[in-house]
Amino acid sequence: MNLKQLDRRFLAREEAEDLEVVRSQGSFVFDARGKKYIDFLSGWCVGNFGWGNERARRVIARSKAPDYVYPYYLYRPWVELAQLLAEITPGKLRKCYRATGGSEAVDMALQLATIATGRKKFLAIEGSYHGNSIATIRVAQSSGRKVKPPLDESAAARVETILQKRDVAAFIMEPISCNLGVLIPEREFITRVSALCRRYGTLFIADEVACGFGRTGALFASEHFDLEPDILCMAKAITGGAAPMGATIVTPDVADAVDGEGGFYSTYGWHPLSVDVAIDNIRWIVKNQRRLLRGVSEMSDYIRDRLSEMKFKPPAKLRIKGMAIGVETGDEDYVDKITERCRKNGLLLTSSDNTLTMFPPLTLERETADDALDILERSLKSR
Ligand SMILES: Cc1ncc(COP(=O)(O)O)c(C=O)c1O
Structure with a gap:
């Protein structure tokens, strides 16, 4: 039996894509046949700083951390990491889960919001994705009250009619939605909705799981809108x-309102090795922030220019913020074909509905960008 057949037999999941990964390095992924791919997906906004990260490997190899620390004990690196996150996140966010x-x-954010407000309802963007647990699936995908894009002033007005009933615990969104083909809200939408949340006692949850850590050209996407969420x-x-x-950070007001209620016990939450890697990673980001974000901004402009010259049919709408790139074409089959051809030609990207989405590493080199964009351009026309 080949690997794909074994996978089918023993792993409970959708059919895997035809790519057996054996190695990844920098902006590249290598398959079992030795084929090299340019990675414009980064594991869906995971490998923002390139693969094969030597620093992280060194940290793990040299770590003196205990195997494990029981969540109820004290552990200094937990405080160090929480403090770092409080320093780098926007607004008044201070306490970490x-x-x-x-x-x-x-x-956790959803549980916290119900405890802090005493309410049970949530409001999310139509078609959004916030995770795979029952609660996060319900919030994102249940029928019922949802905000339909485009996210403009008229959408904010619709939010008001819902929030004014004063029964919504939290409004949740990705400030820039990587999961909705890089949906970029109008500034007025965010400003107005966050004011409405304050007025009607609803908490604003910013889901920066995908768009955080430099992906959109700011450390957190909330910063583009001067958004100060209650929970991030x-x-x-x-x-x-x-x-x-994973981490959930809240304002002192939310932490006070929750006041120790709710267990939030997570056996492997902030495992010592993960904490060592995260602290090192965040210190590196802070130290190199200017250079990193300047690079993102320049590369983003360059990719925008190249994409805007490409002949997509039907003509494409570009939605680009930093290294979060969406190309909406209005044709789902066409987008699937391009994605498939790109993979054959050595470029990994993904598509959702009628939009190509690309999340290259923030450290992408110009030469690799050119190679990737050449592959994409070729893949628009033929095999
Ligand atoms: C915006 C957003 N929220 C939450 C999640 C869930 O994260 P995880 O897969 O680590 O549980 C994802 C994963 O893709 C995501 O993109």
Whole structure:
């Protein structure tokens, strides 16, 4: 039996894509046949700083951390990491909850909001994705009250009619939605909705699991809108992929309102090795922030220019913020074909509905960008 057949037999999941990964380095992924791919997906916003991260490997190899620390004990690196996150996140966010990944971080945020407000309802963007637990699936995908894009002033007015009933615990969104083909809200939408949340006692949850850690050209996407959320969720690029981790950070007001209620016990939440990697990663980001974000901005402009010259049919709408790139074509089959051809030609990207989405590493080199964009351009026309 080949690997794909064995996978079908023993792993409970959708059919895997035809790519057996054996190695990844920098902006590249290598398959079992030795074929090299340019990675414009970064494991869906995980490998923001490139693969094969030597620093993370060194940290893990040299770590003196205990195998494990029981969540109720004191552990200094937990405080160090929480303090770092309080320093780098926007607004008044101050206190951290420890999670193993994004779904758990968002799940915690939802629980916190119900405890803090005494309400049970949530409001999310139509078609959004916030994780794979029952609560996060319900919030994002249940029928019922949802905000339909485009996210403009008239959408904000619709939000008001819902929030004014004063029964919504939290409004949740990705400030820039990587999961909705890089949906970029109008500034007025965010400003107005966050004011409405304050007026009607609803908490604003920013899900920065995918768009955090530099992806959109700011450390957190909330910063583009001067958004000061009550709760912010992180995961994915917090360790750059070298170890699993999630975090939920809240304002002192939310922490006070929750006042120790709710267990939030997570056996592997903030495992010592993950904490070592995250602390090192965040210190590196802070130290190199200017250079990193300047690079993102320049590369983003360059990619925008190249994409705007390409002949997509039907003509495409570009939605680009930093290294979060969406190309909406209005034709789902066409987009699937391009994605498939790109993979054959050595470029990994993804598509959702009628939009190509690309999340290259923030450290992408110009030469690799050119190679990738050449592959994309070729793939628009033929095999
Ligand atoms: C915006 C957003 N929130 C939450 C999640 C869930 O994160 P995880 O897969 O780490 O549970 C994801 C994962 O893709 C995501 O993109």
